[in-house]
Amino acid sequence: MMQGTASIKPSGLAVYWRGGAGITRLVMLSLFLCGCPPLHGEDDTVVDATTRQKVGQGMQPQQIALDQQMNSMFFQGMGNPKLARQKFIDRLLLQVSAVDDVCGLTDQQRLKCETAARLDVARIMDDVDVVLRRYAGRTIDLNSPADQAEWNRFHRDATAVQAKQNGEGDATSLLERVITGVLDDTQRSVWERESELRRQYQWQSVVETGLTQLDLALGLTAEQHDAIMGMLMEQPLRMNGGMVWGQQSHIEPYICKYALSRLDRSRLDALVSKRQRKMLGDCIREGQATADWLKQRKLILE
């Protein structure tokens, strides 16, 4: 059995994703989330003897060029670090503007925040550079156990930097600390309230999107839907919004299923019929199986 393609533990896979099709699903999901590797033309890759042998044995090589992965993860597929840096600065400056709009910053407060934003960008782009240099020119064959381990290492390193690029929940963010530090008590309380509203909105969106799937598959009544939604809203997860909404693929249903798996099962079961319970159980098991993966990808912060 091929292991660890999406940094998901094989034990977790065995619970829900059974057989080869399950592995394929995970690899595809993984590739979708970090940017699909483009299809290779015949002249793109040097086919070595091992690969030829594998093809001869009917095993399809699953090669991933890490340069393309990194381009997709760090530079939105444009291969332009300058542009990515500018986009990054622009986004952080927008965050400073949002603080200004809500709290009314003085010129000096604003200047401090903008300087912190620029320093954050410089620091994180240095981190990007380290990963770029470490994995430049590498191609991974997912059929090879050694390459699978390398793929996991790559993902751990690249995701950590990507999560910082996407900002939220980054404990090392200078901007976050400066914002908290320069605001007076009234401003800080207003900004904390604003940040809390953002978290609530993001969580509500994840729950609503995730429940849409359940709504259709289980045939929930409006009352059932609202009761389950209420339970989920009571126990929000901390997420990196930039990571969640910066993905090519809808990730919200996976987060929602994981959140379902953390709820009081007896309370949940009491809300649905015996037949709905069975399907709900499948969703909960899927949520449990993807938990580690969601955490490793820094989509949820726990």
Next chain:
Amino acid sequence: MKIASQVVRMVLIAAIAVVVLPGLLSGLLSGVAVTRAAELAEVKPETREAEAKPDERPEEAERRQQLDLQIKQQAVQWEAQFKKLLHGDLELVRAVCGDLPRESRQAIVRAGEQAAKEASLRLAALQFQDQRRQQPVGGGLQAMIGDVLKKIVPPAAAPVTTPDAGKPTVDPLSFFSAALAESLKEHVGSEQAEKFSRQLAARSERRKAATAHEIVASLDAELCLTAAQREKIARSLLERWSDSMVMAVQGIYTNNGVRIFPGLPDECVRPHLTRTQRERFQRHASLDDPSLQRQFVMQTLNMLNAMQEPELDPWWAE
């Protein structure tokens, strides 16, 4: 203009990808569709012959048969999704109507299965029509698709209308729901059917609200909106709702490194932004292309990809 044409091109590419990819992926993952399509191709030569027109040239007849087969093959994949939807809807029927008379149960299931089949064919034919519309084809192909559609999908007894505004619709999801509600009306009475339809309408509203909030959350991640801005934009999206808005969250499209949101009308977003945010939000017109409107239906059905089709509860066959 250059940016606009790039955006339009990207939207079209995305639409094609969204149209083709789910089917391709689900085919790859299950392997079932291909087998069933092959069975379809094998078992019904007499049906195909019956569909040929007597005065038709041989090459036209062959083209018509191929078209017919392609639509049916595509429909096989959608039917699996509609059946999953049917399971959910039958559960909703039980929750709303309680203990149905035994003689009605099987009739309702049969009507639901038939509706799933017809809705799948409708969607496949529309999808096929959309794909071809994007290519300059001659030879009356559009008319032929319409012709084939009429043959394989019998027209509904009454025009299908949306549950909220009562507007006629070609939306296969609305068709499916309306057919099931019609069957309920026939077998358990109009009061129960109305209750069921109200639940479906509420579900549809929840789905739209979820999509609008998802769009706003994506915009927020890009533009750092305030709570007041999020509320205003979400309200504006729901007031001017169009199914093509779902394109904004169907994938990620960028222009010079800046994320763009195709399908999102400028007037729903721009008036609520600050000057700095406006500089980062690129102008868009709403997209009324019917093929993009269809994305909402397909995305809804594709949500069921990950779910396994449960076995029908024996209660329905008692």
